Amino acid sequence: MGRTADAVVVGGGIQGVAVAYQLASRGLKPLLVEQEYLASGSTGRCAAGVRQQWGTEMNVLLARASIKMFERMEEELEYPRGIEFKQRGYLILAYHERQWDQFLRNVALQRSLGVPVEVLSPEGAREIVPYLSLEGVVGATFCPEDGHINPFRAVEAYAQAAVRLGAEVWTFTRVTGVRVEGGRVVGVRTSRGDVSTPVVVNTAGPWSDRVAEMAGLHIPTYAQRHQILVTEPVGPVQGPMVISFCHGLYCQQTPHGSFIMGLGDPHEPRNLDCGATWRFLEEMAAIVTKMLPPLAQLRVVRQWAGSYDMTPDAQPILGPAPEVEGCYYSVGFSGHGFMLAPMTGKLLAQVIAGEEPDLPIGRLGPDRFARGDLILEPSVV
Numbered sequence: 343m344g345r346t347a348d349a350v351v352v353g354g355g356i357q358g359v360a361v362a363y364q365l366a367s368r369g370l371k372p373l374l375v376e377q378e379y380l381a382s383g384s385t386g387r388c389a390a391g392v393r394q395q396w397g398t399e400m401n402v403l404l405a406r407a408s409i410k411m412f413e414r415m416e417e418e419l420e421y422p423r424g425i426e427f428k429q430r431g432y433l434i435l436a437y438h439e440r441q442w443d444q445f446l447r448n449v450a451l452q453r454s455l456g457v458p459v460e461v462l463s464p465e466g467a468r469e470i471v472p473y474l475s476l477e478g479v480v481g482a483t484f485c486p487e488d489g490h491i492n493p494f495r496a497v498e499a500y501a502q503a504a505v506r507l508g509a510e511v512w513t514f515t516r517v518t519g520v521r522v523e524g525g526r527v528v529g530v531r532t533s534r535g536d537v538s539t540p541v542v543v544n545t546a547g548p549w550s551d552r553v554a555e556m557a558g559l560h561i562p563t564y565a566q567r568h569q570i571l572v573t574e575p576v577g578p579v580q581g582p583m584v585i586s587f588c589h590g591l592y593c594q595q596t597p598h599g600s601f602i603m604g605l606g607d608p609h610e611p612r613n614l615d616c617g618a619t620w621r622f623l624e625e626m627a628a629i630v631t632k633m634l635p636p637l638a639q640l641r642v643v644r645q646w647a648g649s650y651d652m653t654p655d656a657q658p659i660l661g662p663a664p665e666v667e668g669c670y671y672s673v674g675f676s677g678h679g680f681m682l683a684p685m686t687g688k689l690l691a692q693v694i695a696g697e698e699p700d701l702p703i704g705r706l707g708p709d710r711f712a713r714g715d716l717i718l719e720p721s722v723v
C-alpha cells in the first residue's frame with residue numbers, strides 16, 4: 343500500500359511551513375513536499391521586511407496579526423536559536439502631494455485598526471534617518487513596530503515545530519501531478535512515489551500556476567524577477583527600513599551591519615529568470631545614493647534575484663479552489679508574502695480543518711478575478 347497523508351503541502355517556503363505547522367497543531371498529519379531545500383524559493387531570496395503600514399483593511403489586519411505572531415514565535419515554536427526579529431520601524435517617504443493624500447488616508451485606516459503610526463514632516467523623517475536627503479520629500483509615516491526577520495530562521499522554526507507535532511517534510515522531492523477523481527483530490531504524484539490524500543495545498547510561490555495546472559486548474563499568477571543587493575557591513579547607522587513607493591525602493595541595515603536594498607521594476611518579463619544584471623546595480627546605486635547619499639561610500643558584496651509570485655491585483659489568493667474539492671491555495675503574495683505568512687497560514691489551516699477563520703477570507707478567493715472584484719492596494723513595492 344502507498345503512502346497516505348491528511349494533507350499534502352506543495353512547497354517549502356514560508357507559506358508552506360506556516361500552513362503545515364498550523365495543520366499539525368490542529369491534529370492533522372500533513373506531508374510537506376519541497377522540490378529543493380526549505381526556503382530555496384522566494385522566501386530565501388527576500389528582504390524579509392515586515393510592516394503594518396498598508397492601504398487596505400485586509401492587508402493591515404493580516405500584517406498586524408502576523409507581527410503579533412512573529413513577536414511570540416520563538417516561544418510558541420520553541421525555537422531558541424531566534425528568528426532575529428528586529429523592530430526598528432519602517433519609514434515610508436512620500437514624494438508628491440497626491441501620494442501624501444493617500445498616505446494620510448492610509449494612516450487614518452491604520453490607526454483605526456490599532457497600528458501605532460506617526461505622521462512626520464520631512465524634517466521629522468530626518469530625525470529618524472539623519473543622512474536622508476530631503477530633496478522632493480513631501481512627508482513621511484513611521485511605525486516603530488515594523489521591522490525585519492531572518493527568513494531562513496523563521497522557516498526552520500516553523501518546519502521543526504511542524505515535525506514535532508507529527509508533520510513530515512520531504513525535501514529534494516518534486517510534486518509532479520495531482521490526482522483528481524470525481525471532482526475531488528485523491529492524491530499526488532511525487533518523484534518519491536504516489537501519496538494518497540484528500541487535501542492538496544498549493545504553496546508553490548512562483549511555480550503556483552504550474553502546480554494548479556496539475557489539478558486541471560487555471561489561476562492568473564505569474565513569476566516576475568526582483569533583484570536585491572547587500573553591501574559590506576558597517577557600524578549601526580540606520581535603524582528603520584526606508585521605503586519609497588514612488589521609486590519602488592526599499593533599503594535597510596541588517597543586524598550584522600550590511601545594508602540590504604531592492605528596487606521593483608514593473609517592466610520585468612513574466613518568467614522564472616533569477617539572473618542578476620548590471621542594469622539593476624546601476625539603477626539601484628543611482629537612486630539610493632540620491633536618497634541616502636552617504637551610502638555611496640559602501641561597497642556592494644553580493645547581488646541576487648528572486649521571483650515575486652504576482653497576481654493581477656498584487657494580492658494573494660487564499661482559500662479553496664471552487665472547481666476541485668480538497669484543493670487549496672496560499673499563493674500570489676507578490677512582494678509581501680513573507681510578512682503575512684503567520685496569519686495566512688493560520689487562516690487557511692482553520693478553513694481546511696472546518697473551523698471558522700479568525701478573519702473572513704472570502705474576498706481573497708480565486709473567483710475575484712472573474713468577478714472583476716480586484717483588491718486595490720496602493721502601497722506596494
Ligand SMILES: Cc1cc2nc3c(=O)[nH]c(=O)nc-3n(C[C@H](O)[C@H](O)[C@H](O)COP(=O)(O)OP(=O)(O)OC[C@H]3O[C@@H](n4cnc5c(N)ncnc54)[C@H](O)[C@@H]3O)c2cc1C
Pocket residue numbers: 352353354355356357358375376377378379380381382383384385386387388389390391392515516517518545546547548549553568569570604647648649650651672673675676677678679680681682
Ligand atoms: C527580492 C525579493 C524581496 C522581497 N522582499 C520581501 C519583504 O521584504 N517582505 C515580504 O513580506 N516579502 C518579500 N518578498 C516576497 C516574499 O519573498 C514572498 O512573497 C514569499 O517568500 C512567498 O513565500 P512562498 O512560500 O509562497 O513561496 P516560495 O518561498 O517561493 O516557496 C515556494 C516553494 O515551492 C517549491 N515548489 C515549487 N514547485 C514545486 C513542486 N512541483 N514540488 C515541490 N516543491 C515545489 C519551490 O521550490 C519553493 O521553495 C520579496 C521577494 C523577493 C523576490
